[in-house]
Amino acid sequence: xxxxxxxxxxxxxxxxxxxxxxxxxxxxxxxxxxxxxxxxxxxxxxxxxxxxxxxxxxxxxxxxxxxxxxxxxxxxxxxxxxxxxxxxxxxxxxxxxxxxxxxxxxxxxxxxxxxxxxxxxxxxxxxxxxxxxxxxxxxxxxxxxxxxxxxxxxxxxxxxxxxxxxxxxxxxxxxxxxxxxxxxxxxxxxxxxxxxxxxxxxxxxxxxxxxxxxxxxxxxxxxxxxxxxxxxxxxxxxxxxxxxxxxxxxxxxxxxxxxxxxxxxxxxxx
Amino acid sequence: xxxxxxxxxxxxxxxxxxxxxxxxxxxxxxxxxxxxxxxxxxxxxxxxxxxxxxxxxxxxxxxxxxxxxxxxxxxxxxxxxxxxxxxxxxxxxxxxxxxxxxxxxxxxxxxxxxxxxxxxxxxxxxxxxxxxxxxxxxxxxxxxxxxxxxxxxxxxxxxxxxxxxxxxxxxxxxxxxxxxxxxxxxxxxxxxxxxxxxxxxxxxxxxxxxxxxxxxxxxxxxxxxxxxxxxxxxxxxxxxxxxxxxxxxxxxxxxxxxxxxxxxxxxxxxxxxxxxxxxxxxxxxxxxxxxxxxxxxxxxxxxxxxxxxxxxxxxxxxxxxxxxxxxxxxxxxxxxxxxxxxxxxxxxxxxxxxxxxxxxxxxxxxxxxxxxxxxxxxxxxxxxxxxxxxxxxxxxxxxxxxxxxxxxxxxxxxxxxxxxx
Numbered sequence: 001x002x003x004x005x006x007x008x009x010x011x012x013x014x015x016x017x018x019x020x021x022x023x024x025x026x027x028x029x030x031x032x033x034x035x036x037x038x039x040x041x042x043x044x045x046x047x048x049x050x051x052x053x054x055x056x057x058x059x060x061x062x063x064x065x066x067x068x069x070x071x072x073x074x075x076x077x078x079x080x081x082x083x084x085x086x087x088x089x090x091x092x093x094x095x096x097x098x099x100x101x102x103x104x105x106x107x108x109x110x111x112x113x114x115x116x117x118x119x120x121x122x123x124x125x126x127x128x129x130x131x132x133x134x135x136x137x138x139x140x141x142x143x144x145x146x147x148x149x150x151x152x153x154x155x156x157x158x159x160x161x162x163x164x165x166x167x168x169x170x171x172x173x174x175x176x177x178x179x180x181x182x183x184x185x186x187x188x189x190x191x192x193x194x195x196x197x198x199x200x201x202x203x204x205x206x207x208x209x210x211x212x213x214x215x216x217x218x219x220x221x222x223x224x225x226x227x228x229x230x231x232x233x234x235x236x237x238x239x240x241x242x243x244x245x246x247x248x249x250x251x252x253x254x255x256x257x258x259x260x261x262x263x264x265x266x267x268x269x270x
Numbered sequence: 271x272x273x274x275x276x277x278x279x280x281x282x283x284x285x286x287x288x289x290x291x292x293x294x295x296x297x298x299x300x301x302x303x304x305x306x307x308x309x310x311x312x313x314x315x316x317x318x319x320x321x322x323x324x325x326x327x328x329x330x331x332x333x334x335x336x337x338x339x340x341x342x343x344x345x346x347x348x349x350x351x352x353x354x355x356x357x358x359x360x361x362x363x364x365x366x367x368x369x370x371x372x373x374x375x376x377x378x379x380x381x382x383x384x385x386x387x388x389x390x391x392x393x394x395x396x397x398x399x400x401x402x403x404x405x406x407x408x409x410x411x412x413x414x415x416x417x418x419x420x421x422x423x424x425x426x427x428x429x430x431x432x433x434x435x436x437x438x439x440x441x442x443x444x445x446x447x448x449x450x451x452x453x454x455x456x457x458x459x460x461x462x463x464x465x466x467x468x469x470x471x472x473x474x475x476x477x478x479x480x481x482x483x484x485x486x487x488x489x490x491x492x493x494x495x496x497x498x499x500x501x502x503x504x505x506x507x508x509x510x511x512x513x514x515x516x517x518x519x520x521x522x523x524x525x526x527x528x529x530x531x532x533x534x535x536x537x538x539x540x541x542x543x544x545x546x547x548x549x550x551x552x553x554x555x556x557x558x559x560x561x562x563x564x565x566x567x568x569x570x571x572x573x574x575x576x577x578x579x580x581x582x583x584x585x586x587x588x589x590x591x592x593x594x595x596x597x598x599x600x601x602x603x604x605x606x607x608x609x610x611x612x613x614x615x616x617x618x619x620x621x622x623x624x625x626x627x628x629x630x631x632x633x634x635x636x637x638x639x640x641x642x643x644x645x646x647x648x649x650x651x652x653x654x655x656x657x658x659x660x661x662x663x664x665x666x667x668x669x670x671x672x673x674x675x676x677x678x679x680x681x682x683x684x685x686x687x688x689x690x691x
Contacts, residue, residue: 052646053642053646054642054646055638055639055642075645075651076642076645076646077645077646077648077649077650077651077654079646080645080646080647080648080649081648085646085647086646088643088646091643092639092640092642092643093640094640094643094644094657094658094661095661095662095664095665096660096661096662096663096664096665097644097657097658097660097661101657102644102647102649102657103647105644105649105650105653105654105657106647106648106649108653109648109649109650109653110648138661138664139643155647159647159648
């Protein structure tokens with residue numbers, strides 16, 4: 001089994017001049033599942049975007065390495081080729097481009113054999129209940145939110161990265177689909193030693209995807225880390241002890257009244 | 271100014287001579303247009319030196335015809351007929367037995383039965399300079415006439431070749447699809463690497479309930495100027511699909527006029543274009559809804575790289591009697607370089623209230639997030655760009671009436687992308 005290590009040290013980043021990440025430290029190794037939870041605006045999605053190098057995000061400090069390679073010095077495609085994968089919260093529609101086009105170019109750049117790509121696509125689709133007729137579709141075009149998430153998971157299975165960031169993978173998936181997708185990810189951790197960084201607001205994902213460690217991200221910093229019991233504690237209390245009135249199961253937190261002055265237009269993706 | 275009065279055209283029947291004479295007189299009185307005219311705005315007409323080009327007197331050698339035939343074989347494959355037009359002269363015609371037996375006519379308007387009725391039926395006497403120039407000086411107007419009720423299962427191919435250095439070529443093709451007929455026409459325009467001016471006119475007359483598809487592929491050399499016109503008239507319940515793929519030319523202009531004159535007529539107007547280097551690709555479209563319950567659907571998509579430019583201006587006109595019109599017009603452009611430039615001006619002129627019309631136009635660089643998505647899967651930037659641009663054109667290519675030609679167009683688009691710095 002391969003042994004890889006994603007090391008995030010003191011990562012700071014800003015968007016449009018506003019500092020969102022204020023020093024994040026995390027280590028994800030092969031075979032491990034780490035959950036990063038946090039309330040709206042805590043910087044969860046920013047963390048995923050910064051790690052993959054999405055345009056519009058500026059790193060202002062810290063370091064990110066994968067097996068010692070400085071990821072922040074690489075272009076997004078080079079990060080992917082180095083073994084990083086991002087399952088996006090909102091996968092982008094790319095009209096006129098098929099999954100096979102994407103795999104062909106990605107494999108070609110990596111010098112990987114293309115011969116069995118088609119078979120692997122079909123096998124991966126079956127494992128997660130992704131209708132085979134979607135394989136010929138234009139990327140993410142006319143797919144429902146849940147289909148898009150399965151499509152992301154399928155790509156993870158075909159590309160076989162060292163480390164996968166799953167950004168709100170559960171959103172859009174019904175219980176059954178979430179279970180199958182979670183099974184697939186868990187199996188990957190033993191199949192080829194995938195390391196997982198699962199970013200989520202709600203504990204729902206963690207009921208299906210067993211995590212080794214849970215980290216609470218608040219205002220751009222990891223405020224607490226622990227085992228799965230930390231997610232359970234959060235489920236009971238919400239994010240209240242971090243000074244935020246938000247539940248983690250989609251319902252108002254027990255004993256905490258919803259903040260009547262909360263900004264209803266607050267960006268839940270920040 | 272009449273640049274064609276100095277040459278002797280091949281003699282024709284009286285009606286053709288009369289037509290030429292009348293157009294020659296109009297031409298002598300007409301002015302070369304300028305960018306002051308709305309329809310020539312953003313064009314490079316001011317750079318045109320007409321005196322630099324001379325009408326080409328004769329027909330070419332047989333090797334040119336052979337080359338054209340090979341091109342038709344390669345790009346289109348099986349066909350029902352072929353006409354090769356070189357520098358405006360009709361150099362070769364072949365028509366398979368089945369089509370001939372059905373009464374299909376392909377040949378010189380001067381020679382074939384019905385030539386007089388077909389030529390000029392859609393694109394009649396025009397006051398505009400280049401229309402009159404073609405009318406007065408086309409040495410060998412060609413006709414494709416498909417009788418009523420005839421359906422051809424393979425396309426007719428016309429190869430327009432520009433070969434003479436310094437030549438002014440005036441090709442003319444008039445098509446009549448008879449009532450309830452069905453025909454596909456593929457028009458391949460190419461050239462030697464010469465400095466030349468070509469002023470082609472294509473007329474498409476679609477009879478009641480007929481189905482005509484026309485696909486023009488313009489792949490002229492980098493020093494050729496084209497000032498082209500494509501005019502169509504669609505009768506009741508008939509359907510026209512007219513598509514253009516434009517890649518070549520120094521300045522290549524195409525004016526597309528589609529008149530829906532019979533109740534229930536429909537016209538799909540499609541184009542893909544890709545400019546690079548110092549090219550200018552210039553499109554003017556007119557969707558003219560004359561009759562009730564007519565539908566037009568226009569989708570033009572282009573990319574500009576290098577220092578190239580594209581111009582799109584379009585007008586949907588809905589006449590007072592055209593109630594129940596559906597008219598759509600979409601022009602989208604991708605700028606592949608900082609120095610490239612694309613102009614897009616859609617317009618509506620509506621004189622009836624019972625209509626559904628829309629227009630949309632965009633000019634912008636390759637979508638940053640689409641590129642990022644592909645790159646995040648390990649696709650290198652150049653390949654990601656290639657995929658996004660090819661995908662952008664796919665929406666049009668998927669609707670093209672000649673699927674056999676699409677592979678060639680994809681190749682051509684891929685070539686153009688390869689050439690981007």
